[in-house]
Amino acid sequence: MMKAIKAPRGTRDILPPDTALWNFVEAAVRDVFRAYNFQEIRTPIFESTELFARGVGEETDIVSKEMFTWEDRGRAESDKGQSLTLRPEATAGIVRAYIEHKMWDRGLNKFFCIGPMFRRERPQKGRYRQFYQIDAEVIGPASSGSDLPARDAEILEMLATLLHRLGITHWNLELNSVGSSQERVKFNEALRVALEPVKDKMCVDCQRRAVTNPLRVLDCKVPEDQPIIDKLPRITDFLEDESRKHFDAVQNILTKVGVPFSINTRLVRGLDYYTRTAFEFTHGALGAQNAILGGGRYDGLSEALGGPAAPGIGFAIGEDRLILSLQEKTPAEAVVRRPGVYVAPMAGMNADAAQLARELRRHDLVVELGDENFRLKKSFEAADKAGAKYILIVGENEVKADAFALKNLATGEQVQIGRAELAAWLKARIVP
């Protein structure tokens, strides 16, 4: 035998019945998002490498060491050597599409997108090289209201609704404002200055961060560093009136609509493009990967990508993690749709059985069809295994009488139903 080929590192197959759980989540997402007037957008799974370099930020870990990048080998001179990258996140591609299709003419755009993302990280539970994100973005010219706090609050409230709908409790919403890009530059500088005299007393990681990305020092979890971090400047002190008012307004709305949150002035996010509102929903029982979703405002991203000013806010839900946290309460078996009827033909009755199955399926019943070569006993076993609620026996007597034996597999109750009434009879007794 040839050497078995396995799924590449960090990828996995999602099999039934788990796929039913994925569909359950995605159906809930589509349903909830529709109520908030979000519409689906689908963008390519690979893009020009430059898009992510400019959009996500050259200095981020994502861009500097985690992207799947290759050089396209085009035949035409013009595409030779074009560098392409599997998308590591969704926002950059969506903003690129916004610019490319000049969608500012449409006013306020509310998009969502579900699909795989790719990052070359070391795999762990809830962390894969191909992982799935549910992404939503609100973007448009400022005249459309895209920069207003009501949009931030609406998105957060929508997320709370979605989690509630999925039956996920015990989440925690952490909220912060990271300021405008100008405010952040000042804050960064202040941090660098404040860290200079104390960084030698900190952990090795912080010593490195103090130079490369001071904001990340705030994220440090080493207990010994906490007293030092507590004395560092806070972003709140660098927010000017407009940013502060914006942040206050978001909080006011959330309080009014009853979405609980906590302020975490140390919350920073890994992508360079975030401005003002930044947030994260966490959930216990996910180990170190406790961030179930995260997002924020990115008022300058469109311009960084060569587009017009287009404030925006969005988030990404880690679908893999969402499903991990869901599985504790809702096993996939609970949402998988089992057959309502198993049609069991006796010897020579395949054609009649197929005809019956066709009729029932046209009435939107889930039907599994057996085979005339199966002995009845085997048909019963197959019906059980398929999880069917009823078994329909198609034998010579039944075909002659045009009425069929229908047995409830759980109760053992058996009745004889005429062909014309079959579908209606079953539909009345099978909950979809």
Add this chain to the structure above:
RNA sequence: GUGGGAGUAGCUCAACUGGCAGAGCAUCGGACUGUGGCUCCGACGGUUGCGGGUUCGAUUCCCGUCUCCCACCCCA
């Protein structure tokens, strides 16, 4: 990328200081040719993740490698 743990039948796991690789469940068949679940009997199923080394002999010891898991890192 760093450190640690684990990999044995489809699944969950055994196999004593190195000595014939096993059980339960699942699958298939029979008891049972138009009525299942229970029971009984039988069968199938493995180069012990892969490659090398030590040894008369390796699932067991050593080295390498792959994958998963845990913690960092990072993030969803």
